Amino acid sequence: MSPLEAPCPTLPDDLALALRLADAADAVSMQRFDAADLRIDTKPDRTHVTEADLATERAIRRILDAERPHDAVLGEEFGTSGDTARRWVIDPIDGTHNYMRGIPVWATLIALTVDGVPQVGVVSQPAIGRRWWAAVGHGAWTSTASGETRGIRVSEVDExxxxxxxxxxxxxxxxxxxxxxxxxxxxxxxxxxxxxxxxxxxxxxxxxxxxxxxxxxxxxxxxxxxxxxxxxxxxxxxxxxxxxxxxxxxxxxxxxxxxxxxxxxxxxxxx
Missing domain, CATH: 3.40.190.80 (D-Maltodextrin-Binding Protein; domain 2)
Structure with a gap:
């Protein structure tokens, strides 16, 4: 079957992949979290980037290259590759300044957009043992450090x-x-x-x-x-x-x- 004939993944397929991407990202980012010898550099825009930001995005891109080779990717650290309607959008470590100071409030953000509209989203915060995810039409969910998975809902506060x-x-x-x-x-x-x-x-x-x-x-x-x-x-x-x-x-x-x-x-x- 040629790439043009390959079936388009379903949203549950894409969400399952996004969750596996988050697993891979967590394994990389947690290896260097709060490390005394963490390498920190300054980007041209004068913001900071750590070795973990780069390594985490590389780990995600390797999996996408293998499993979604025809999809585009936008990442904070390595820019855009590909030009298709389906695009994975990655922030390998959102909260780099917290990460580099050993503050556990940071996350890996993974999304799939189709024609610019977000269809799948995963927010993983491994240092506090939390993760959240959603796919359009499939609800929003979270898992806790204890392993519990539950659906989530916004408040009904009206004042x-x-x-x-x-x-x-x-x-x-x-x-x-x-x-x-x-x-x-x-x-x-x-x-x-x-x-x-x-x-x-x-x-x-x-x-x-x-x-x-x-x-x-x-x-x-x-x-x-x-x-x-x-x-x-x-x-x-x-x-x-x-x-x-x-x-x-x-x-x-x-x-x-x-x-x-x-x-x-x-x-x-x-x-």
Missing amino acids: MGAASISFQSIEQWDGVGLLPALESLTRVVWRDRAYGDALPYMWLAEGRLELVAEFDVKEYDIAAIAPIVREAGGRFTAFDGSDRLDAGSSFATNGILHDAFSAALRDEAAR
Whole structure:
């Protein structure tokens, strides 16, 4: 059978592969986590990269080369290869600065997009023994350090005064001129924290938060997160309300409060 005649994998097939990719990534990343001699370099954009970032992405790409040789790949460390409708999007270690300081809150993010739309997402945080995953139409799931697997669902909180939010980084909001709007919102909601990186999105998908929003994000930062939030019943958009992954922002909510949060921030920003 020629490559053109080969059957297209089903979403369950792709999700099963994504979970195996996460297994391989965890094995590599955990080998060097909190190592005293971890090699750390600086990239041209002045962000840090560790030997583990590079090794983890290589491990994922090796498996994709063998099992999905005709799919495109976008990775944070090695860029884009291939040009097809099906594209795997990888952040080998989301939270590199935590990783290099021995803080266990970091993750490997693995997504499959088709025509730019996320279809499969896996977020694996091996240092705390947690993993989350979803495929469109198949729900959102998590596994715990004890081995329990369960479905997850966003909260039903319907009042901003009862909502808990993660704004991720003051610097990000200040950089887009929305810090005053954020400050105003924090006076309305029940609780606000800057948890950072992928974990608060997973807490949102589990019903523990109602809003996670940030700026200066790349496609590989959010492609794996979007289907998990959506399959858990939430909404995931850019700040401008679009579904684009390349808009440079993310705005994830429990769905019920999405419009209210957006309106509150926009109204304050317009003053």
